[in-house]
Amino acid sequence: IRPAVGIDLGTTKSCVGLFRDGKVEIISNKQGLRATPSCVAFTEMGRLMDEEAKNQAALNYPNTVFSAKRLLGRAYEDAAVVKAEGNSQVQVSYKGAEKSFFPEEISAMILGNLKEMAEDYLGQPVTHAIITVPAYFNDSQRQATRDAGVIAGINVLRILNETTAAALAYSLHHPDNGERNVLIFDMGGGAVSVSVFSIDRGVVEVKATAGDSHLGGDDFDNCLVSFFMGEFLKKHRENISHDRRAVWRLRTACEAAKQTLSSNIWSWARQVPSPSRSTCSLPAPPRHPAAFVQHPAHAVSLVEG
Ligand SMILES: Nc1ncnc2c1ncn2[C@@H]1O[C@H](COP(=O)(O)OP(=O)(O)OP(=O)(O)O)[C@@H](O)[C@H]1O
Numbered sequence: 001i002r003p004a005v006g007i008d009l010g011t012t013k014s015c016v017g018l019f020r021d022g023k024v025e026i027i028s029n030k031q032g033l034r035a036t037p038s039c040v041a042f043t044e045m046g047r048l049m050d051e052e053a054k055n056q057a058a059l060n061y062p063n064t065v066f067s068a069k070r071l072l073g074r075a076y077e078d079a080a081v082v083k084a085e086g087n088s089q090v091q092v093s094y095k096g097a098e099k100s101f102f103p104e105e106i107s108a109m110i111l112g113n114l115k116e117m118a119e120d121y122l123g124q125p126v127t128h129a130i131i132t133v134p135a136y137f138n139d140s141q142r143q144a145t146r147d148a149g150v151i152a153g154i155n156v157l158r159i160l161n162e163t164t165a166a167a168l169a170y171s172l173h174h175p176d177n178g179e180r181n182v183l184i185f186d187m188g189g190g191a192v193s194v195s196v197f198s199i200d201r202g203v204v205e206v207k208a209t210a211g212d213s214h215l216g217g218d219d220f221d222n223c224l225v226s227f228f229m230g231e232f233l234k235k236h237r238e239n240i241s242h243d244r245r246a247v248w249r250l251r252t253a254c255e256a257a258k259q260t261l262s263s264n265i266w267s268w269a270r271q272v273p274s275p276s277r278s279t280c281s282l283p284a285p286p287r288h289p290a291a292f293v294q295h296p297a298h299a300v301s302l303v304e305g
């Protein structure tokens with residue numbers, strides 16, 4: 001029997017694993033890490049993936065593609081795409097020629113890379129996969145994810161909600177606890193989602209769900225970048241917003257600072273006073289607020305990318 005793998009196709013990082021001998025195995029990448037950057041870079045010489053693509057981004061920013069998941073399955077005239085992401089087809093210079101790719105094609109490259117990681121790990125071809133998507137994804141975003149799988153040569157057995165996958169993982173790790181309500185909180189790179197499930201002997205039922213499709217780590221980074229660009233303008237009278245390389249370097253520094261500061265919430269609050277509060281809002285109220293009250297959680301599970 002050929003094994004099926006599970007793929008978490010994330011905005012900033014992706015992950016591949018399989019269920020074998022009664023337990024979940026997460027497959028590490030070449031660098032020994034369980035989460036791999038969802039990043040593709042195009043150069044004169046060829047295509048680079050994951051850490052290799054991310055590491056050269058400062059030098060080749062216009063041809064390095066991040067966050068393709070945010071464009072997946074969105075109509076080109078979609079106001080959100082125009083506002084937040086500009087053009088929904090990605091234009092790059094590749095081997096000396098101008099090329100454009102659909103988000104599905106970029107996602108297919110990321111999926112293909114994860115498939116290869118799984119094949120190296122298992123020593124056999126991997127043809128079947130389950131791919132997770134955010135619970136808020138609509139039909140066309142789900143279809144686009146499926147299409148990306150097909151382009152990568154994967155038979156997509158199922159598209160599963162990310163929070164449901166987390167609830168299933170929770171139930172596997174806590175098998176005989178009787179009926180429980182579990183709150184899953186997933187703060188990703190692109191979005192935040194919160195769901196309450198009731199879990200009883202492996203049967204997982206969604207009780208309530210809420211979230212914001214444009215409130216993830218990327219948005220925190222954006223807030224910091226605009227704040228510091230403003231500071232730079234005030235102090236040095238120079239607007240760096242058109243210098244993509246400078247903006248990328250600032251973004252990398254902001255993300256690193258965010259990660260360091262997040263270990264100490266008080267230093268975060270003191271040092272970065274307003275931009276995050278004024279431009280980032282908290283998730284919208286749950287679609288079924290009563291459900292959160294009716295189903296008090298016995299356990300809270302935080303999702304790590
Ligand atoms: N210690 C930390 N403190 C704050 N943020 C962190 C920390 N570590 C990682 N992050 C942020 O988490 C985000 C990545 O999370 P994750 O890998 O769960 O996202 P994802 O699965 O790619 O995105 P999504 O689920 O939205 O598609 C990045 O924005 C990263 O900067």
Ligand SMILES: [Mg+2]
Nearest residue numbers: 010011188305
């Ligand atoms: Mg995620």
